[in-house]
Amino acid sequence: MTGAPATRDRDAARVPVLGLTVLYDARCSLCAFLKKWLAGQAQLVPLRFVPAGSEEAARSYPRLDHRATLDEITVVGDAGQVYQGTAAWIVTLWALREYRALAHRLSTPTGARLARGATLAAAKWREARSSGRWSGGAYQWGDGWSYDPTAGWTFEPPACDSGACATVPGR
Numbered sequence: 001m002t003g004a005p006a007t008r009d010r011d012a013a014r015v016p017v018l019g020l021t022v023l024y025d026a027r028c029s030l031c032a033f034l035k036k037w038l039a040g041q042a043q044l045v046p047l048r049f050v051p052a053g054s055e056e057a058a059r060s061y062p063r064l065d066h067r068a069t070l071d072e073i074t075v076v077g078d079a080g081q082v083y084q085g086t087a088a089w090i091v092t093l094w095a096l097r098e099y100r101a102l103a104h105r106l107s108t109p110t111g112a113r114l115a116r117g118a119t120l121a122a123a124k125w126r127e128a129r130s131s132g133r134w135s136g137g138a139y140q141w142g143d144g145w146s147y148d149p150t151a152g153w154t155f156e157p158p159a160c161d162s163g164a165c166a167t168v169p170g171r
Helices: 027-037 055-060 066-071 087-094 095-105 109-131
Strands: 020-024 047-051 072-079 083-084 145-148 152-155
Touching: 020 027, 020 087, 027 047, 047 055, 055 066, 072 087, 083 087, 087 095, 087 109, 095 109
Parallel strands: 020 047
Antiparallel strands: 020 072, 072 083, 145 152
């Protein structure tokens, strides 16, 4: 995992990482849950949490693309390293006592594919939540089907003005 410097280079190759700052989307329920979970874990490297896009983030890391930090998890090492996406998740796990071995496995080529899949799944979930398609309640499909956790699947056919409507699709 390599990072691009966010601040003045402190010779990161020879300086140990003594702390990591996790920039997270404070408006995202998944991000808030993970922040709370990470904060409750035993840490070998201290984690500090700063809302992405905040004044504190902009003041602390003026060279970062702060719009991108709202789209993708970003972790900044105290020596100036910047990790985004999959690398950010791996370095965050590396900071935790119980998950350091997993972080080492995820940093291999095979493990990186698994970590990338998990990162993409989280991004897809966030996208669905932010677009309003899934809010924890009913899920609406464009073809007339909807799912409600209390009622199950239901179908309400789209309006048929021409009289030549398709038959009810199966789920």
